[in-house]
Ligand SMILES: Cc1ncc(C[n+]2csc(CCOP(=O)(O)OP(=O)(O)O)c2C)c(N)n1
């Protein structure tokens with residue numbers, strides 16, 4: 001596999017820059033021998049969280065598999081921006097079949113490897129939230145239920161972005177999408193809908209489930225590594241802000257992912273065998289949800305022409321409930 | 335070895351002899367006996383390291399086969415009717431990706447009204463999916479077509495459907511000469527994929543293709559399908575030489591060389607048709623039969639040659655698109671520009687038996703010039719009138 005000279009360093013308010021971290025704590029991306037599974041030059045929008053997430057996931061998985069990784073991709077932005085014929089951004093063996101069957105195709109790869117007696121090559125399936133929690137959900141559940149040897153990664157940008165930002169089963173309440181317009185008495189996506197895919201995954205009692213974001217790339221890589229250390233069905237749900245769909249600035253992708261965690265709207269945890277085994281507590285007192293919502297144009301109707309405090313309060317209640325349910329409150333003194 | 339055996343069991347045995355690596359399926363009548371038998375054989379350690387995958391839907395069954403085939407595994411599945419439709423999106427995908435999957439279709443009607451019995455509306459509905467479609471004449475033929483299907487699929491990198499009449503063949507017990515493992519091995523080499531997902535040589539499969547190349551992709555697929563038509567009789571003859579019996583691959587011609595009238599049909603009804611031809615010939619009628627085995631790719635040349643000089647052609651249609659003409663008849667007609675009149679006779683829908691006497695009635699009507707271009711055999715006009723007056 002090709003290698004690429006190190007291009008950048010991960011820095012951030014609470015993150016340690018790679019230059020300062022001990023070599024063994026640096027991200028896989030910081031290593032000159034990284035797989036570079038998804039090369040630059042693809043067609044993703046500027047600031048695409050999915051592109052960033054996919055690259056880190058892929059390289060961490062390839063590293064864990066000692067380069068022997070096969071990737072299966074559902075239809076969606078990641079597939080479209082990475083493979084406009086005759087170009088491809090993939091350096092790993094990669095297949096795209098359909099929108100709703102990626103987990104099954106990944107299972108097929110895994111069974112083929114087993115039939116051939118190949119115990120070294122590992123399988124990664126991936127798709128957007130639509131491909132994972134909606135149209136591919138039966139396929140995903142079947143893969144989980146059979147405990148097939150596949151790591152499936154959902155890049156959750158909370159909507160059908162590739163087709164122009166429509167609502168999915170992962171779109172959060174009040175968010176404006178092309179099919180939940182900011183019109184009428186209850187603008188945006190209705191409250192009380194949507195599914196909690198990682199918890200449903202965990203309910204299959206599969207060996208490993210984790211949530212992560214592209215704000216903490218060390219954590220993301222660690223979770224990929226933890227998943228790759230196990231066999232059987234594993235699931236990673238990664239929040240990947242989408243500047244186009246969220247109406248946010250390209251430069252704010254990582255910041256928004258961090259705010260989703262710091263508000264407690266997106267809890268970070270791991271579940272093994274169906275039980276939540278680790279939770280990442282907030283680093284400081286929770287950030288009010290308003291700070292996360294305000295920079296995103298999909299929530300503009302909550303702030304213009306007047307502030308919709310009732311809806312903001314309802315969203316805050318979701319964050320508060322997450323803090324209580326997962327025990328996210330920060331340690332004393334932080 | 336000749337055995338008195340159920341069609342499904344015979345097919346399962348020969349599929350196992352083809353040494354599939356991955357078998358995956360979802361239950362639907364009348365396909366179930368085939369995959370149940372394969373599940374048992376895989377559990378018993380035959381063949382080799384084969385994997386049997388129980389999935390949650392037909393969409394998943396074919397998708398598992400797609401992933402497995404792209405990873406270099408010989409993949410097999412089977413379905414029917416609603417299940418085939420449930421796979422529809424993946425059917426086109428498997429063909430477009432050039433994956434040599436073999437699938438048995440235990441032909442069954444499509445609902446509504448739900449009906450589990452035999453006709454060809456399922457596989458006919460997927461005629462444009464890019465799969466090669468072969469229709470078995472009887473259970474011996476059904477068994478023999480499977481090794482040929484694997485070899486053909488892998489040679490031309492296209493998926494193949496072996497279409498077998500549900501119940502009529504799948505559940506019928508009759509003598510079948512089952513090929514020995516050594517015979518199948520001598521015919522079918524290990525799968526050498528044209529493209530494979532391999533970390534040592536990474537490739538991208540399933541890229542997005544725009545207007546600048548999509549037509550060319552389709553043109554090449556068309557050329558490749560035609561190549562399959564050239565290879566099919568060669569491979570079938572190879573297999574026939576090994577097993578010592580004929581294996582019709584494109585058509586099965588019966589007393590048709592000198593016949594004035596030709597009756598074309600697909601599947602098990604060809605057997606009944608041959609009997610009807612015999613009886614009519616005894617009565618002095620000048621009629622012959624042509625069993626169409628390869629329906630996709632469509633053998634225009636063969637049909638043209640077979641129909642040359644006939645005064646009339648009848649096509650038995652085992653599916654009927656509402657509001658149009660018989661599907662097979664339309665293609666037969668287009669193979670015979672300026673040729674004889676072609677009559678489509680819709681017969682045997684949803685499991686209605688196609689009897690010798692009904693066939694003889696239709697053929698005799700045609701001889702008298704009284705058969706319309708499109709007709710429904712054995713239509714119960716009383717029932718039709720009752721339904722009409724009830725609404
Ligand atoms: C069966 C089917 N239905 C619909 C589509 C159209 N489609 C392609 S990508 C897509 C949205 C993808 O959304 P998601 O999975 O969330 O990925 P994203 O693009 O947001 O990363 C849709 C609806 C399709 N390709 N196939």
Ligand code: SF4
Pocket residue numbers: 043044045046047048049050051077078081157161162241242243244245
């Ligand atoms: S629309 Fe969103 S997910 Fe798609 S490429 Fe652009 S930023 Fe990425």
Ligand SMILES: [Mg+2]
Pocket residue numbers: 128129130155156157158159160161168
């Ligand atoms: Mg999405």
